[in-house]
Amino acid sequence: MAKIPLHFILNGEERAEFVDSGATLLRLLRDKTGDLTAKSGCLQGTCGTCTVLVDGAPRLSCITLAEDCDGADVETVAGLAAHGQLHPLQHAVMEHFAAQCGFCTPGMLMAAKALFLTNPRPSREDVVEALSGNICRCTGYEPIIQAVLSAAQVMSASGPGAA
Amino acid sequence: MTRKRGRGVAAVNYPTGMNLGGDPTQALVHSTPTGNFMVTVSSVDLGQGMKQILRQICAETLGVPSERVVVDTADSDTGPHCMGTFASRGTHRAGNAVIAAAREARGVMLEVAAEMLEVSTDDLETDGAGNIHVVGAPAKAVSVTDTALAAHFQKGRSISGRGMFLVPRSYPSPVDGAMKPATCYAHACTVAEVEVDVETGEVDVISLKNVYEIGRALNPRMVEQQLVGGAWMGISHAIYETTEPYYPQRDHRGVDFNEYLMPGPGNLPRTEVVVLERPAPDGPYGGKGPGEMCANAPIPAIANAIFDAVGVRIDTMPFTPEKILRALRGLEA
Ligand code: FES
Numbered sequence: 001m002a003k004i005p006l007h008f009i010l011n012g013e014e015r016a017e018f019v020d021s022g023a024t025l026l027r028l029l030r031d032k033t034g035d036l037t038a039k040s041g042c043l044q045g046t047c048g049t050c051t052v053l054v055d056g057a058p059r060l061s062c063i064t065l066a067e068d069c070d071g072a073d074v075e076t077v078a079g080l081a082a083h084g085q086l087h088p089l090q091h092a093v094m095e096h097f098a099a100q101c102g103f104c105t106p107g108m109l110m111a112a113k114a115l116f117l118t119n120p121r122p123s124r125e126d127v128v129e130a131l132s133g134n135i136c137r138c139t140g141y142e143p144i145i146q147a148v149l150s151a152a153q154v155m156s157a158s159g160p161g162a163a
Numbered sequence: 164m165t166r167k168r169g170r171g172v173a174a175v176n177y178p179t180g181m182n183l184g185g186d187p188t189q190a191l192v193h194s195t196p197t198g199n200f201m202v203t204v205s206s207v208d209l210g211q212g213m214k215q216i217l218r219q220i221c222a223e224t225l226g227v228p229s230e231r232v233v234v235d236t237a238d239s240d241t242g243p244h245c246m247g248t249f250a251s252r253g254t255h256r257a258g259n260a261v262i263a264a265a266r267e268a269r270g271v272m273l274e275v276a277a278e279m280l281e282v283s284t285d286d287l288e289t290d291g292a293g294n295i296h297v298v299g300a301p302a303k304a305v306s307v308t309d310t311a312l313a314a315h316f317q318k319g320r321s322i323s324g325r326g327m328f329l330v331p332r333s334y335p336s337p338v339d340g341a342m343k344p345a346t347c348y349a350h351a352c353t354v355a356e357v358e359v360d361v362e363t364g365e366v367d368v369i370s371l372k373n374v375y376e377i378g379r380a381l382n383p384r385m386v387e388q389q390l391v392g393g394a395w396m397g398i399s400h401a402i403y404e405t406t407e408p409y410y411p412q413r414d415h416r417g418v419d420f421n422e423y424l425m426p427g428p429g430n431l432p433r434t435e436v437v438v439l440e441r442p443a444p445d446g447p448y449g450g451k452g453p454g455e456m457c458a459n460a461p462i463p464a465i466a467n468a469i470f471d472a473v474g475v476r477i478d479t480m481p482f483t484p485e486k487i488l489r490a491l492r493g494l495e496a
């Protein structure tokens with residue numbers, strides 16, 4: 001089967017890869033780019049732990065075709081911390097003890113980041129809605145909701161563009 | 164649509180660990196040449212914070228800052244034996260084993276320091292900041308780093324210790340079957356408020372008030388994290404989790420966690436968690452096991468609240484709409 005050439009941006013860096021037709025974005029990330037931050041959970045779009053941003057929108061990378069990402073801007077948790085500084089979301093997860101096993105955390109962070117891009121001052125309901133496609137078996141969600149709300153506060157205090 | 168409210172209460176007395184053929188955990192502690200300490204165990208950290216707790220316990224026993232301790236949860240093929248992380252036994256069993264190992268290592272550390280300072284080990288104490296000094300004379304001191312360097316390069320000693328904690332097998336009495344399966348018990352009490360829809364059989368948990376007695380909270384924030392997550396998991400056990408929620412045929416059932424329903428972030432009741440601390444005499448620094456038992460009390464409390472709301476007793480988990488509707492129909496018949 002012919003390989004499909006793909007150009008895309010991963011966390012600000014240009015990438016070129018060949019992929020099989022039908023390969024998922026999750027496999028492209030994990031197998032080809034070595035970025036293991038998007039987790040491989042249910043592989044059928046129900047758990048959310050593989051969530052990444054494609055052109056600023058949250059996507060379940062396990063059911064997104066890699067070939068549809070030609071020219072796309074892809075962001076994963078690996079790109080969150082800039083210049084050695086943790087992103088406010090990452091800080092908030094620490095402060096609020098919002099991760100236990102951590103398997104859901106990358107997906108939660110990316111879902112929250114996507115929320116901030118469209119809604120920098122989300123209400124509790126907005127946060128719950130934004131995270132409703134992400135399953136966590138450890139925390140009971142409340143610490144995650146609190147972490148996202150507090151990161152939103154920190155970021156809107158430090159001005160637009162902080163996301 | 165008719166929704167009825169009810170309130171239920173339940174309390175549990177939960178043994179820390181289990182007792183089948185004896186319940187052991189072992190640990191090893193050793194120092195690096197620069198006086199950092201390594202704890203080796205086979206106990207698993209699955210997110211509940213075992214590494215952090217064992218680190219604190221080891222540091223406290225050695226008398227060094229916790230930043231100086233690294234915990235390696237190794238591998239059950241190669242590490243010291245542990246029965247495993249379950250039955251709320253991790254902190255209690257592994258913690259006690261780490262205390263024993265760290266005590267032995269501390270003994271060697273003080274022997275080396277005593278030789279360096281030319282005093283008796285009985286006259287030495289640690290300051291918790293990385294130094295060992297003569298009691299009452301903080302100026303007569305040597306650092307843990309220098310002590311470890313001396314042990315490695317001059318004295319030819321290994322600052323290390325072996326730890327073992329065993330709750331021996333308890334045999335049931337042939338007379339009345341009584342036995343002592345555990346050495347300490349944690350406690351929990353939950354008051355649950357639910358709403359039951361009598362047309363659909365669906366249960367919503369409106370609020371959950373939990374009080375947990377868990378010995379000493381060795382790391383209060385992590386204890387709270389466990390309890391909040393555990394209380395939620397109790398709701399999940401009570402009304403969601405099953406591989407065959409509605410199907411009578413086994414071959415229609417779910418086959419993995421994808422079909423295993425759990426509450427999402429939109430299904431959270433108002434939850435309160437209160438911690439009571441009654442240190443256990445045989446616990447590591449008084450700690451018992453908060454892990455598993457925190458999910459237990461919410462389940463019977465929710466069952467009792469359902470009974471209070473609509474008068475049916477559901478005695479198998481989870482309390483699915485189907486079971487509730489069948490029971491309601493039974494009441495009418
Ligand atoms: S792995 Fe993609 S949604 Fe679960």
Ligand code: FES
Pocket residue numbers: 098099100101102103104105135136137138139210
């Ligand atoms: S922290 Fe374990 S699944 Fe969320």
